Amino acid sequence: MPGVTAVTRRTVLGGIAAGAAAAAAAAHAVAGPQPLTVRQLSERGWFVGDGGYNNLVLVGDHGLVLCDAPPSYGTRLTAALRQISDLPVTHLLYSHEHVDHIAGAGAITPRPEIIASEATAVQLRRRADPARPVPTRTVRNHEVVTLQGMPVEIVTGPPAHCIDTTYIRVPGEGLLMAVDLIYPGWMPYKNLGDSIDLPGVVEAHETMLAMDWRTLVAGHVDRTGTREDVEVSLELYRDLAESAQRQYAALSFPQYLAATPSPLTSWERHELYETELVKRMVADVRPRWINRLKGVDTYLADNCWAMLETLVVQGAPKFGARR
Numbered sequence: 031m032p033g034v035t036a037v038t039r040r041t042v043l044g045g046i047a048a049g050a051a052a053a054a055a056a057a058h059a060v061a062g063p064q065p066l067t068v069r070q071l072s073e074r075g076w077f078v079g080d081g082g083y084n085n086l087v088l089v090g091d092h093g094l095v096l097c098d099a100p101p102s103y104g105t106r107l108t109a110a111l112r113q114i115s116d117l118p119v120t121h122l123l124y125s126h127e128h129v130d131h132i133a134g135a136g137a138i139t140p141r142p143e144i145i146a147s148e149a150t151a152v153q154l155r156r157r158a159d160p161a162r163p164v165p166t167r168t169v170r171n172h173e174v175v176t177l178q179g180m181p182v183e184i185v186t187g188p189p190a191h192c193i194d195t196t197y198i199r200v201p202g203e204g205l206l207m208a209v210d211l212i213y214p215g216w217m218p219y220k221n222l223g224d225s226i227d228l229p230g231v232v233e234a235h236e237t238m239l240a241m242d243w244r245t246l247v248a249g250h251v252d253r254t255g256t257r258e259d260v261e262v263s264l265e266l267y268r269d270l271a272e273s274a275q276r277q278y279a280a281l282s283f284p285q286y287l288a289a290t291p292s293p294l295t296s297w298e299r300h301e302l303y304e305t306e307l308v309k310r311m312v313a314d315v316r317p318r319w320i321n322r323l324k325g326v327d328t329y330l331a332d333n334c335w336a337m338l339e340t341l342v343v344q345g346a347p348k349f350g351a352r353r
């Protein structure tokens with residue numbers, strides 16, 4: 031296979047059982063019965079995906095470095111890895127603590143060394159979930175680790191999609207893995223990827239663009255991302271933020287209450303107010319994106335609501351702060 035240095039063939043990988051991992055995946059699984067997609071990205075880097083989820087596999091000198099282990103893969107992961115190499119999985123890097131990206135980890139035997147950010151390790155100790163084993167090695171801020179002969183840069187950043195952000199960069203391969211921040215070619219999943227800090231997500235886009243890489247493994251959809259995909263995603267966030275500001279400026283809650291007298295409770299009326307804002311925002315934003323991204327009509331309304339809510343709770347994202 032091109033680019034893969036065949037080292038001693040071994041009996042490898044051990045069994046990756048379905049069991050608990052498959053059960054954990056149930057809520058988010060997009061998987062079908064078909065084999066996982068395996069695609070070579072660089073000399074040592076491989077994309078593995080099931081159409082909905084994806085991850086990165088690096089072929090090292092004497093072992094595989096797995097970045098994330100989505101539980102939706104189930105037993106198909108073993109077959110996918112064997113298409114790449116017969117080497118064992120010696121290292122596993124977590125992009126973040128979420129079940130849907132790493133809860134296949136507990137089924138990998140023998141247990142590899144697991145590396146993650148300090149904040150991810152803290153969360154996983156709290157979760158006490160056997161499907162997501164606690165990291166054996168942690169990174170705070172920024173570190174370049176040599177894994178199976180490959181330098182891998184791990185950078186941690188502030189809250190964005192979750193409580194911190196982990197960027198896994200493989201400088202020699204032109205690869206970056208950063209998960210649940212952008213959805214190449216697609217409207218982001220609802221509520222902007224279920225992210226906890228949208229100003230942080232904007233900052234994460236700019237952090238990615240400040241790094242040197244060619245190919246992004248983003249964790250979702252059926253392909254990798256390019257730098258242009260990150261730029262397009264940033265443009266979407268800016269459009270959403272500006273539109274949300276326009277909707278609030280055109281119709282405040284007091285104006286809405288005055289214009290629509292009603293016996294409903296203030297709670298119910300606030301819900302109707304937000305529904306009206308989302309409707310106006312979708313009408314504003316949709317024409318600019320319907321032919322640029324897939325899935326616009328599925329998740330745009332939820333994403334508009336998320337941005338409207340962010341402006342009230344965390345304040346408007348700042349664009350250009352890191353560029």
Ligand SMILES: [Zn+2]
Pocket residue numbers: 126128131191192210
């Ligand atoms: Zn996530």
